[in-house]
Amino acid sequence: MPFRYGLERWSYTLQRVSGVAITLFFVAHIVQTGNVVGGASVWSIPPYELAKKVWTETEAFLANPLFDLGLSVLGFLIFFHAFNGVRLVLAHFGIILKKPSRPEYPYRPGSMSQAQRALFWVTIVLAVAALVYALDVFFEVLRL
Amino acid sequence: MREKNIMLLHYITGILILVAGGIHLSTVFLLSPYEESMKFDSSPLAVMSVYRNVLLAGSLEALLILVAFHGFNGLRVILQELHQGKTYKKAVSLAVTIVALALVVYGTRTILIAHQLANL
Numbered sequence A: 001m002p003f004r005y006g007l008e009r010w011s012y013t014l015q016r017v018s019g020v021a022i023t024l025f026f027v028a029h030i031v032q033t034g035n036v037v038g039g040a041s042v043w044s045i046p047p048y049e050l051a052k053k054v055w056t057e058t059e060a061f062l063a064n065p066l067f068d069l070g071l072s073v074l075g076f077l078i079f080f081h082a083f084n085g086v087r088l089v090l091a092h093f094g095i096i097l098k099k100p101s102r103p104e105y106p107y108r109p110g111s112m113s114q115a116q117r118a119l120f121w122v123t124i125v126l127a128v129a130a131l132v133y134a135l136d137v138f139f140e141v142l143r144l
Numbered sequence B: 001m002r003e004k005n006i007m008l009l010h011y012i013t014g015i016l017i018l019v020a021g022g023i024h025l026s027t028v029f030l031l032s033p034y035e036e037s038m039k040f041d042s043s044p045l046a047v048m049s050v051y052r053n054v055l056l057a058g059s060l061e062a063l064l065i066l067v068a069f070h071g072f073n074g075l076r077v078i079l080q081e082l083h084q085g086k087t088y089k090k091a092v093s094l095a096v097t098i099v100a101l102a103l104v105v106y107g108t109r110t111i112l113i114a115h116q117l118a119n120l
Helices: A007-037 A048-062 A065-092 A114-139 B003-030 B047-052 B054-082 B086-118
Strands: none
Touching: A007 A048, A007 A065, A007 A114, A007 B047, A007 B054, A007 B086, A048 B086, A065 A114, A065 B003, B003 B054, B047 B054, B047 B086, B054 B086
């Protein structure tokens, strides 16, 4: 945990952790959705009923509060990664950055301008909104 | 490819995923209730209904290729930063390419077969 560092280190850590988590989910998701046609052994058009049966079984297996919770957290991570990624692309091309200058006390990095900090927090708000929305969809708490 | 061009492609795929992923999330969550979207068929945006539509199935294929590149290139960058070495670097690049390609092949199989199955 980057407690001794600034906001940009949190942004960096979260971006990498969320990226790896989303990639792992992506692998699982491709394997899971392979079941809409009947699974990994199917390489030509299967009987409709077989595909439907395998898909229904897959959905029954995944209908589990743990998976729902995992997907909700993933919603947070995906939204964070997406919007923080936009901020990083902007920063990479020098948009909304401070002008380069000598390091002077209190050594605030030019890469984290006011606008960049604001964007970081907007990203967090959007990610939390995605988390709340996902929890509501899966657990029907607020029924938005 | 030079690292600079790979990183540019990383950003471009990232921005495109915003579009393709936005379409994917919209069809599952916003444009139809989640329970309806998860049905096999018999709902306007159920699983098979999405694969039946050429544009939606195509956007899934695009999303598959974009995420496979973006995700595994990201993994490659992280792994190659953790440890240095010529052989290690080559091994990581190769492994990541193989896994990404395998996923694209398997996912494309799913989309193509599901599209044909849905349109029978």
